[in-house]
Amino acid sequence: TGKPIKTLTGHTDSVFGIVYSPDGKTLASSSRDNTIKIWNINTGKPIKTLTGHTDSVFGIVYSPDGKTLASSSLDRTIRIWDINTGKPIRTLTGHTGYVYGVAYSPDGKTLASSSRDKTIKIWNINTGKPIKTLTGHTNSVRGIAYSPDGKTLASSSADRTIKIWNINTGKAIKTLTGHTDSVWGAVYSPDGKTLASSSFDKTVILWTVTEIPDLQGNK
Structure with a gap:
């Protein structure tokens, strides 16, 4: 029908990110009000409000198993949250600028983040330590996405x-x-x-990535 089923209200400022849980039963949203809310899809009511970030929460993503949630913030940190308790499990620090994007790897073992500091970091979920820092962009890195096979990562930038x-x-x-x-x-x-990819130039571009030579990084 194209008609709205529900309107979810509760945030007190702009809502930036939104993502369904893997089982489709809940929805998570991130906001300029420094919080994340977990919503029950059927009732449209918030189940939990996750607090701890000290600035706007931008990116948000469920782990593949749906047990944890990762959020990226303008407070320059990434937080991993336990969905059941609503408590932070760990805080990932290392970026020197706003953290915009966050993405779990398909196997759920690593997390990628993109930042205003022009870098992408790959994090070990268990230790909370950065494994790699990817450099090459000449301006803020905004979007981040793992390929379905987990072998490559795509990043979009203000450059x-x-x-x-x-x-x-x-x-x-x-x-x-x-x-x-x-x-x-x-x-x-x-x-x-x-x-x-989506851009401030008012366009969306579709790219064929299977034709990129050396996609596996072999020489």
Whole structure:
């Protein structure tokens, strides 16, 4: 019908991020009010409000198993939350600028984050320590996405490019150019063959990524 089913209200400022849980029963939202809310889809009511960030919460993502939630904030940290308790499990620190994007790897063992400090960090979930720092963008890195097979990572930046990274080597395999303004979002298709990017230039571009040579980082 294209008609709204429910309107979820409760945040006291702009809502930036929104994501469904893997089982589709709950929804998480991140806000400029420094909080994350977990919502019951059926009732439209908030189940929990997660507090701890000291600035706007931007990115938000459920772990593949749905047991934890990761959030990125303008307070320069990433937090991992226990869904059942609503408590933070650990706080990941290391970025020197706002943290915009956050993404779990398909196997749930690592987390990627993108920042205004022009870098992407790959984190070990269990230790909370950074495994790699990916450098190459010349401006803020906004969007971040793992490929479905977990072997590559796509990042979008205010430098008007998208970069495809090899996870194992931490090196950029390809730089995609074509946008004429900041690139905000990046997302892989479920089959991993195409990538979509959204930009301040008012366009969405679809890229064929299966044709990128050396996608596995082999020489």
